[in-house]
Amino acid sequence: MREVGIGDLARQVGMRPSALRYYESIGLLPPARRVAGRRVYPVRTARRIALIRMAQRAGFTLAEIRQLLDAEADRGITRHWRTLAELKLPELDRFIQETQALRNAVADCLACACMNFDSCQLLTHDDSERT
Incomplete structure (x- = not known):
């Protein structure tokens, strides 16, 4: 070896x-x-x-990864991996949606081209919406 x-x-x-x-x-x-x-x-x-x-x-915690590796040692990896992956998919979907929204916000700011954060209309909020 x-x-x-x-x-x-x-x-x-x-x-x-x-x-x-x-x-x-x-x-x-x-x-x-x-x-x-x-x-x-x-x-x-x-x-x-x-x-x-x-x-x-992919978003798995070290504890989850250890469970997966422990299952591999016990030869129960296929079932255990499926369970962990099915639980992780909705979390990954949320992350993708949030990341896409952030990407769109950055693209909108670039398209605006004002490059003035104090007066940019994209960044203007109605304070009543925050409550």
Whole structure:
């Protein structure tokens, strides 16, 4: 089994070694083997980190990701992943809608071209609407 040191793994996945140690401490990564006092990981650990980062970008918490990885170890991953994903989809849909609204607001501001935030009609609010 080919192994890689923590520094090399960190560079390979674009993270700091301290983040990898943290992931290990909370159970996202299995405990590293020690060689001369230094952590070494199987090369396949980079793939696990890629899964963790994808899940984070999708909005899963570290606790949810740990549940998913624990289910993988127990071979219950398919059912567990489906449950987590079905719960996450509405949250992602809301995020997409909010992000699209923000994108449209920025585009409207660019189209306005007034570039004066004090007098821009797009930013004018009726204070009675805030209550």
